Amino acid sequence: MTASTNPVPAAQPPLSAPLEVGFDYTRSLGPVLGRFVDGLRERRIEGARGSDGRVHVPPVEYDPVTARPLTEFVPVAEVGTVVSWSWIAEPLAGQPLARPFAWALIRLDGADTAMLHAIDVPGPEHLRTGMRVRVRWAAEPVGHIRDIACFVPEDTRHEPGPLPAPPPVAERADGEPVGTVITPIHLRYQHSASPEESRYLRALEQGRLLGQRCPECRKVYIPPRGACPTDGVPTTEEVELPDTGIVTTFCIVNVPFLGQRIKPPYVAAYILLDGADIAFLHLVLGCAAEEVRMGMRVRAAWKPREQWWTTLENIEYFEPTGEPDAAYESFAHHL
């Protein structure tokens, strides 16, 4: 084995980068919520009457008292009374208004429960509990809670200020009821790698494959672990590994999928570098897919040096070295 061992030099701060996570949640509505958003599309609001006679707005699907499905719909007004409120001086992404506004619980005339929504007024001094407000409808209702763009004081004659774009609409035949709502969810994070992962990623930028050894079980992990999964202690001792190893196990990808960058068939394989105790997933190219086998010796095919950065993608794929295969017994305990 050509693995060499070095003490870990002084720590640099862990690598960290912005991460944006986004997904359009698509939800089926069912008969109660479906009817409610269908009404919004036509600029009317309906609640559901509970077993105790109370009218719930927005409607609830099941009675809070008896847990029975609710089926009696009751039209309510688009004006109502502020039950309580709070002021948001710096609106957050995705909220109904991009200028300072109030969040409020509003009880619409004809309803017994209050709904949460936004009120558009210039400042908190324009608000009080008990004040009367009315719906400001979106310019183009689509069948979504955001068809209610916000509320405004009842006596507001003009409707100043722009409104956000309507939410996306699920495909449906013209004239069909709304069966599905789409809600885009986007969140921003600052993602941090562990100190061990950061050392590994910085080494990759220099074309080096850096593992770390657990001080207790002596196993070498690449990428190194924040803690050894056997012993629960951080890996510490640095080990530089060669770019040669073996295929422990593999699969031939025949199925096309969204975002695929190589034309099938191709081989995704677990590569166990010489001197490492854990395999990682990579590609095996440079031979026909059916020639790949367990125990096959492979070597990294690196991208041109000027394309290297802090990623294992610096290795484009692994390719056969032509050396004799490793005996099964030599890697059986790494499967």
Next chain:
Amino acid sequence: MNEVAVVGFAQGHNVRRSEGTTNGVEMLVPLLAEVFEQTSLSKEDIGFWCSGSSDYLAGRAFSFIAAVDALGAFPPIHESHVEMDAAWALYEAWLKIRTGEVDTALVYGFGKSSAGQLRRVLALQLDPYLVAPLWPDSISIAGIQARMGIEAGLWSEREMAEVAARSLADARENPLAQRSGAEDAATLLERPMFADPLRKHDIAPVTDGAAVLVLAAADRAAELADRPAVITGIEHRVDSPTLGARELTRSPSTEAAGAAAGGDGVQLAELHAPFTHQEIILRNALGLGENVRVNPSGGVLAGNPMFAAGLARIGEAAGQILLGNADRVLAHATSGPALQQNLVAVLEGRD
């Protein structure tokens, strides 16, 4: 059935921002070592492991799986996770011991709230059809709740500031607290509104942190701690997810959980109240008299590591028994918007 006791507890420094990963490994490794030293247990002795954390807080799927590395989970262990505060993980572990399946359990919670924008992330706990698509943030919802009580005469801005002043003063004795202070309520009330009717002192800070707690069956507990904190009652209840249909100035689920857990005669209580007015709601719901010391640790107004803070309340309360400072204590944990879900535990020292 087996009685269950807390025999060890450790928590990390409450900090505004940590350099660590969202899987908590860096923070958990030393805390695990700390509870093993307290109890003389090793990882091989633990019968069941359970954690509380959130993928939405971490910004990635199955983030709790990576945290398992911190446990040294080989050979394979008996492990579970809840996507809630780890106080609910403790409940699951308590059940495992009650049923006699295991006689020790280790419970942990962790959260790196600073990785995302916490009050926006928490909007995703709301009804996904008609509420979450508006992105109402956790502070605004608490503000609506606070105003209802103020305008109904149930509490005042001054009483809210007094909760903050007392919590921050108590936190001066807590070396792990994120913030502490010596200002009185009158000084705090001079500060500007942050989210009218809430000022910054009314709101628990954004905190990164973790907590680890060890449970044992009572007969085993006597070997592991000089004075185990026996859980004599533990209950959790939930209120409606529909904010407009709830009695927001009360906490019926805390009342029910407290009554079922049997909180009479406690000397002190650790309450999980991320907003000042919520401490007042909880005190009323639990019927805690003036003689009950509340949050000697400073509570979550001094540091609120999401998904660990509720477990830490149980650990802090149990710690008072383990150290011999109290004989009968109450701990409370909350999860969800405006005190939606609540857990109450009552613990007792047995000499």
